[in-house]
Amino acid sequence: MVILNSANKVSSQTMKIIFSALLVLVLFIVSCKSTEPGKPNLQNNPSPKNAPAIDLYHGSYTKTFDLIHTKLEIKPNWQNKELYGQASIQLKPHFYSSDDLVLNARGMEIHSVALEKDGLEMQTTFRYENNLLRIKLDKFYSKDDTVEVIINYTSRPDLLPEGGSAAIRKDKGLYFINADGSDPDLPTQLWTQGETESNSVWFPTIEDPGQRMTQEIYLTVDSGFKTLSNGLLLTSIANPDGSRTDYWKQTLPLAPYLTMIAVGDFAIVRDEWRGKEVSYYLDKNYEKYANMIFGLTPEMMDFFSEKLDVDFPWEKYSQVVVHHFVSGAMENNTAVVHGTNMQQDPRDFKDYNYEDIISHELFHHWFGNLVTCESWANVTLNEGFASYGEYLWREYKYGRENADVFGQLDQSIYLKASKKTDAPLIRFRYEEREDVYDAISYQKGARVLHMLRKLIGDDAFFTSISNYLKAYKFSTAEFHQLRIEFEKVCGQDLNWFFDQWYLKSGKPSLDISTNWDMGQNSLIISIKQIQDLKKNPVYRLPMDVDFYFGSKTVRKTIVLDSLKQDFIFNFEEEPKLVNVDAEKSLLLEKKSENKKTTNWIFQYQHAPLYQDRYEAVEALSKTYKVKSPESEIILQALNDKNPSIRLLALRNVKELALNAAEQVKPILVHLAQNDSDSFVRAMAYEALGEYYSFKEFSDFFSKAIPDYSYYVEATVFEIISSKDYELAITLSDTLEPDSSATVLSVLASFYSEHPDLEKFDFYKRAVRKSSGWSQYRIINYFTTWLKSQKVALIREGSEILLSLGLKTNSKHIRNNCTASLIRLQNELTERIKSIKKSQTQKIINKADGESVSIDEVDLIQLESLSKELESKIKLLEKKT
Ligand SMILES: [Zn+2]
Secondary structure, eight states: OOOOOOOOOOHHHHHOOOGGGHHHHHHSSOOOOHHHHSOOOOOOOOOOTOOOOOHHHHOOOSSEEEEEEEEEEEETTTTTEEEEEEEEEEEEESSSSSEEEEEEOEEEEEEEEEEETEEOOOOOOOOEEEEEEEEEEEEEOTOOEEEEEEEEEEGGGSSOOOOOSSSSSOOOOOESSSSSSSOTSOOOOOEOOTTTTTTTGOOOOOOOTOOOEEEEEEEEETTOEEEEEEOOOOOOOOTTTTTTEEEEEEEEEEOOGOOEEEOOOOOOEEEEEEEEEEEEEEEEGGGGHHHHHTTHHHHHHHHHHHHHHHHHHSOOOOEEEEOSSSSHHHHHHHOOEEEEEOOHHHHHHHHOOOOOHHHHHHHTTTBBTTTSSSSGTTTHHHHHHHHHHHHHHHHHHHHHHHHHHHHHHHHHHHHHHHHOEEEEEEEOOSGGGGSSTTTIIIIIIHHHHHHHHHHHHHHHHHHHHHHHHHHHHHEOHHHHHHHHHHHHHOSSSSSSIIIIIIIIIOOOOEEEEEEETTTTEEEEEEEEESTTTTTSSOOOEEEEEEETTTEEEEEEEEEOSSSSEEEEESSSSSEEEEEETTTTTOOSSOOOOOOOOOHHHHHHHHHSSSSHHHHHHHHHHHOTTTSHHHHHHHHHTTSSSSSHHHHHHHTHHHHHHHHSSSHHHHHHHHHOOOOOHHHHHHHHHHHHHHHHHHHHHHHHHTTTSOSHHHHHHHHHHHHHHHHHHHHHHHHHHHHHOOOHHHHHHHHHHHHHTOSSOOOHHHEEEEEEEEHHHHHHHHHHHHHHHHHTTOHHHHHHHHHHHHHHHEEEEEEEHHHHHHHHHHHHHHHHHHHHHHHHHHHHHHHHHHHTOOOOOOHHHHHHHHHHHHHHHHHHHHHHHHHO
């Protein structure tokens, strides 16, 4: 799964500029704990009365029965938002004989339960309470027996209490979208989200990642719909009542949380990989962009199959885009679900795209789907690997330089998140299952794998993970089993590595000083571990050190394993640069080094990695002055091959821009017009706007609208609108037809400051066309604008906010709609007060003999709208 925050692969500096749906991710990380009770105890062990404190330990679930096969015959009822189903489930006792079968079935109506006996259905007694279906079997079954139960049920996801978490906004398993078709902007769809334990809302099963089953789904829908599920579509048969039954079969066993269905009027674009179907399901108006969006998938399948020496094992590979999805994306086996942020037009796509999510979900088909974490405590075996898959794909496709930018960002996401909580990677203690879906399991998990790879070498690393996949395929594993595969291959004990990185929380910080002793011709590297030892362990950190002598570089390996250590090397001359952690692989929170300016300059010019140059520019830009050697590097960095370094230089260009304007202006103009990266272009425009007179560049800015890049357009418009109202008004006409959320958001902001502009229709469209964070912001701007409008418009606006708040799948959007209605109501209260005050005034004046006309009509209108808003607010609050 891609969680809502982890998909955000932009630096904190560029973050503010991505208005797209991705930013919803940061927004939605606000915790909303599940209200669902914890995992039901299938063993039926009641907890002792008066137990002292609750132990939050969550190990793997006890297996009483093993799932073997699940056959579902299901049919949605759109009107009631229900699903009718018959589930035939084959199981066997795991080891001990049993006559007591317990299944998870959440919020269902169970109509009947039967046992299959020699082709006949034998009705049996059952008890259904607390979301558990307890079936009394006709006898004790042994581990060599198979039992088949047939359950008729109705699934009612919309009657469940609302749960959810930061990673997965809802947990009702089955989602009817625009079921009655009343929203003309929204397709009618049905889709599921199983992870972690929500599939039991729509079919009885055993919610445990350690279970595995083969599967058949007969899905009956109106003939206008397309369906998607796991495995292959074997038949599609028209029924006499005009409906159609699609038969999907998954012959290789999968964990129950990976089961899915999706129903909708999708366009389907087909491709293939080594004779297997690869397909993309999306909205029809994006059909023409399907290959632009998903087209690298077969090449990714090739790359991962070869890199892992395990071919993509499953029957086919489909990806589907659904509306109002509740997470970032989900790796349902052979049928990945994405949110609509994936649907971009070419202009949007060029600014920023979601290829990382595609590689992430595909890599899960080895790590997560082929080998599954045996408990949620081990979820980094799914998510740390899938996140590292994103790095591996970039490294292969675009080179290490590109991948290292991504790695650096992963590291910063983890470090930022760890300020709040910094649990161990393997966590047996947590409050809610979804708590483990965080920057620790994902980003830290990926960086720790990267460190391990650098420690033992590429050959050993990839051989080990390949062996791990082969040893545990179609089964589960926990992290010790991964460790053992690494140890087998490289012949070394790695327990210390797994102990400090997987079982302990924290990260090291280093203070490094390098001194040359001329008398002894020796170089002393002193390293101190400066992390807070109350929260972090003392680390053992093997690392490479590069010593640069003119054209020659010497690499040595050192092992730091105490709090303070000196490493002494004898050389004939003083190195020009000592580059500690030369592979830049250590996951460090802080690092301080006593490097001189000449060392940093040398590092920028000669060290090979992206991080080498990044660190150098960062260090040199701290206090540089014009015409200094440092400023020469900032100038060079403006033209660095890597856009992230060009952005870093732009962020630090002020001193040069102000004091060497004639030299820097043409560079900024060139970057603004020609850079291949939209963010670099936009930041160059921002620098021109910030450091030079607007008059000098106003023509230049005007010419940037329209631009191919939405992001550049939006940035330039923001600059213009803060300086020249008339020009902004003229240009806004050019921008308004754009449907990009980035552009709509800056227009919405501009108009909110000018309530005299008639922009109701614009806002109506902008709220509808946007989603996530953009929508959240647009709602705020709309409300600000509405506050200054007449009663009739406020009423119409409040209808839009109410209907959005009722429809949305996002608690945050709904809460924002409520907050906006409250803001409008407060505005009305102010107006009422002010009229009443002026009435009093006028009555007083009347005594002086003046004539008055009290605007009773206004007052009545305001008070009645205020009451309407009150009831709308209550409606939304009830929904929350
Ligand atoms: Zn994932």
